[in-house]
Amino acid sequence: MSRSAHPAGPRYADVLPEGHYTAPPADLNALDARVWSRTVDRDAEGVVTVGGIGVKQLAEEFGTPAYFLDEDDFRARCRAWRDAFGPDADVFYAGKAFLSRAIVRWLHEEGLNLDVCSGGELATALDAGMPAERIALHGNNKSTEEITRAVEAGVGRIVLDSFQEIVRVAHIAERLGKRQRVQIRVTVGVEAHTHEFIATAHEDQKFGLPLAGGQAAEAVRRALKLDGLELIGIHSHIGSQIFDTSGFEVAAHRVVQLLAEVRDEHGIELPEIDLGGGLGIAYTPDDDPREPREIAAALRDIVTRECAASGLAVPRISVEPGRAIVGPTAFTLYEVGTVKELPGLRTYVSVDGGMSDNIRTALYDADYSVALASRTSTAEPMLTRVVGKHCESGDIVVRDAFLPADVAPGDLLAVPATGAYCRSMASNYNHALRPPVVAVTDGEARVIVRRETEEDLLRLDVG
Ligand code: LLP
Numbered sequence: 001m002s003r004s005a006h007p008a009g010p011r012y013a014d015v016l017p018e019g020h021y022t023a024p025p026a027d028l029n030a031l032d033a034r035v036w037s038r039t040v041d042r043d044a045e046g047v048v049t050v051g052g053i054g055v056k057q058l059a060e061e062f063g064t065p066a067y068f069l070d071e072d073d074f075r076a077r078c079r080a081w082r083d084a085f086g087p088d089a090d091v092f093y094a095g096k097a098f099l100s101r102a103i104v105r106w107l108h109e110e111g112l113n114l115d116v117c118s119g120g121e122l123a124t125a126l127d128a129g130m131p132a133e134r135i136a137l138h139g140n141n142k143s144t145e146e147i148t149r150a151v152e153a154g155v156g157r158i159v160l161d162s163f164q165e166i167v168r169v170a171h172i173a174e175r176l177g178k179r180q181r182v183q184i185r186v187t188v189g190v191e192a193h194t195h196e197f198i199a200t201a202h203e204d205q206k207f208g209l210p211l212a213g214g215q216a217a218e219a220v221r222r223a224l225k226l227d228g229l230e231l232i233g234i235h236s237h238i239g240s241q242i243f244d245t246s247g248f249e250v251a252a253h254r255v256v257q258l259l260a261e262v263r264d265e266h267g268i269e270l271p272e273i274d275l276g277g278g279l280g281i282a283y284t285p286d287d288d289p290r291e292p293r294e295i296a297a298a299l300r301d302i303v304t305r306e307c308a309a310s311g312l313a314v315p316r317i318s319v320e321p322g323r324a325i326v327g328p329t330a331f332t333l334y335e336v337g338t339v340k341e342l343p344g345l346r347t348y349v350s351v352d353g354g355m356s357d358n359i360r361t362a363l364y365d366a367d368y369s370v371a372l373a374s375r376t377s378t379a380e381p382m383l384t385r386v387v388g389k390h391c392e393s394g395d396i397v398v399r400d401a402f403l404p405a406d407v408a409p410g411d412l413l414a415v416p417a418t419g420a421y422c423r424s425m426a427s428n429y430n431h432a433l434r435p436p437v438v439a440v441t442d443g444e445a446r447v448i449v450r451r452e453t454e455e456d457l458l459r460l461d462v463g
Pocket of ligand 1: 094096097115138237239240241276277278279320321322323324360364420421425
């Protein structure tokens with residue numbers, strides 16, 4: 001994240017609070033390929049297009065705010081992950097990033113597996129035809145109903161997160177006359193360089209059982225004693241929006257150490273390890289994400305090396321990317337409603353959505369970029385703050401954004417890289433209606449999750 005003094009110029013206030021910005025880009029109309037999905041472009045009139053369709057047409061047909069998801073890009077990213085890891089590893093898409101029935105079908109077609117973390121995600125996966133054995137169930141407090149449904153359906157694995165859950169899943173499986181394949185989620189004590197709320201490998205937090213102090217080893221001991229469980233491996237997820245592979249390497253090292261301890265104590269080699277998700281994406285051109293093949297090679301190397309050092313056979317590796325697959329595939333389209341210039345402070349550009357469709361800026365201080373999408377402009381760059389329409393001053397979409405100084409009500413703004421954790425964390429705050437997700441491919445656009453209506457809201461309100 002780069003922070004610097006604002007550039008001089010008539011459109012910038014003399015004194016601005018510290019912000020998340022550098023100098024304005026050389027060409028405000030250019031679409032930086034690092035943050036836009038692959039089929040995004042501008043047409044001859046300067047209108048942003050995705051899958052060959054202009055945003056003016058999309059806004060007319062589907063309204064704003066709306067998420068537009070580039071299906072070809074999504075499928076290409078699935079294939080890139082699958083090919084990078086190859087047939088000896090498994091890629092589980094993390095459904096929490098964004099899940100719908102269409103997504104499940106695409107994953108199935110592209111040969112990916114699916115990580116779900118709630119009964120709702122499991123229901124969506126099964127309804128859309130994901131074979132149960134390709135589903136992993138996660139969560140630090142799965143309900144008895146969720147576990148029962150997962151075991152009944154025959155999910156490929158349940159990732160155990162506490163001592164109570166080890167017993168709970170074993171009992172349910174035994175009652176159903178099944179032996180459930182499970183992994184144990186451990187915390188490896190890595191400090192991931194990311195926001196505190198999305199870092200998950202340090203020990204002082206709710207997920208997993210710490211390797212340090214022996215709780216993880218004790219969990220293995222207990223799981224191995226129970227008939228209802230088939231312990232297939234160890235799971236570690238170190239956090240999210242990570243750019244540096246060193247955290248994964250430390251995690252792999254420590255997980256393999258546990259495999260060696262298990263071999264020494266119990267005489268068995270657990271056949272699998274899961275290294276979770278967490279690979280970062282570019283929200284702004286300053287972000288420099290790793291490619292799946294780099295991650296795959298780094299993980300394979302470290303696991304192979306560590307196993308050789310411990311005399312273990314190399315286990316089957318799985319990973320769970322969510323953001324890195326769906327994040328870059330979508331943008332949110334908004335319409336500008338007001339432009340308010342506060343002399344000496346800044347210019348606020350208000351759009352017709354906000355924290356109800358993207359909570360990440362408010363929650364994690366996340367950076368986004370934005371483009372004027374319905375036209376190009378030759379006006380000079382103006383430093384703005386793009387805000388939503390909610391009754392809350394923290395309702396910020398893009399904290400510091402350069403837009404052409406002639407930005408005006410009726411313009412369409414597009415915020416890229418909103419495919420992950422935006423629709424899935426959307427809310428009805430202020431009784432906002434959650435926007436639709438529209439899949440675009442090859443000149444065709446279709447709604448895959450429709451816009452909520454006031455009727456939907458009132459249907460839940462039973463009076
Ligand atoms: N596997 C497990 C066990 C996870 O807990 C997560 C994310 C993932 C995989 C996928 O991580 P990804 O590749 O998408 O980073 N709401 C936050 C992110 C929370 C992620 C929670 N777990 C955000 O908007 O940044």
